[in-house]
Amino acid sequence: MKQNKLILIAIVVIGAIFAISAMLYNQQQAEKKQQLAEQNARALTPAHAVREGNPNAKVTIVEFFDPACETCKEFHPLVKQLMAQYPDKVNLVMRYAPLHPGSDQMVAILEAARKQDQFWHVLELMFETQQYWAIDHQAHPQLFWGYLKGYGFDVERINQDMQDPSVVSNIQQDITDGELLGANMTPTFFVNGKPLATFGYEQLQQLVASEVAANY
Numbered sequence: 001m002k003q004n005k006l007i008l009i010a011i012v013v014i015g016a017i018f019a020i021s022a023m024l025y026n027q028q029q030a031e032k033k034q035q036l037a038e039q040n041a042r043a044l045t046p047a048h049a050v051r052e053g054n055p056n057a058k059v060t061i062v063e064f065f066d067p068a069c070e071t072c073k074e075f076h077p078l079v080k081q082l083m084a085q086y087p088d089k090v091n092l093v094m095r096y097a098p099l100h101p102g103s104d105q106m107v108a109i110l111e112a113a114r115k116q117d118q119f120w121h122v123l124e125l126m127f128e129t130q131q132y133w134a135i136d137h138q139a140h141p142q143l144f145w146g147y148l149k150g151y152g153f154d155v156e157r158i159n160q161d162m163q164d165p166s167v168v169s170n171i172q173q174d175i176t177d178g179e180l181l182g183a184n185m186t187p188t189f190f191v192n193g194k195p196l197a198t199f200g201y202e203q204l205q206q207l208v209a210s211e212v213a214a215n216y
Contacts (some may be wrong), residue, residue: 033195064187072186101137109122
């Protein structure tokens with residue numbers, strides 16, 4: 001009986017040590033991201049980045065995303081809900097973080113489509129069809145071209161514009177900025193330059209609400 005109690009106590013102690021260690025690690029990671037954001041504030045919202053919402057809004061959400069990322073797809077409608085919840089008070093800046101194999105071509109398609117003012121339409125199509133071209137955490141751009149054709153986008157022009165130096169430069173700048181800011185997972189969010197302390201939609205929602213309350 002005593003041996004069983006000792007084993008139980010040992011399990012509880014080990015569990016507590018693990019929980020405390022995990023908490024301290026998360027805290028350290030959050031502090032590190034905050035420091036990186038403060039040191040590289042200019043890397044958050046460069047002039048070339050895609051924007052949505054009131055440009056004069058006092059609250060800015062920056063999202064580093066990968067169109068092949070399932071979590072990015074799940075968060076997409078939730079971020080739109082946040083934008084709708086605070087009309088004119090919140091704007092959104094989208095940054096590329098092509099972390100999945102093959103995603104470099106997917107973001108190139110997006111950036112090229114942007115030249116036709118079709119960024120958001122193509123992004124919606126990517127998320128709607130993601131299961132068909134993003135397989136086993138790898139993007140297969142060749143499988144997506146058929147959807148572009150089927151929905152009437154100017155595929156030939158998109159293909160040409162993907163080679164445009166400005167497209168290549170903008171994507172590379174986003175990748176470089178993401179590395180500076182510690183955006184090593186997708187999606188990664190910053191709200192008025194502040195990273196999420198821990199990842200989750202509730203955390204994003206709370207941070208946005210806090211910044212809206214502080215600025216309006």
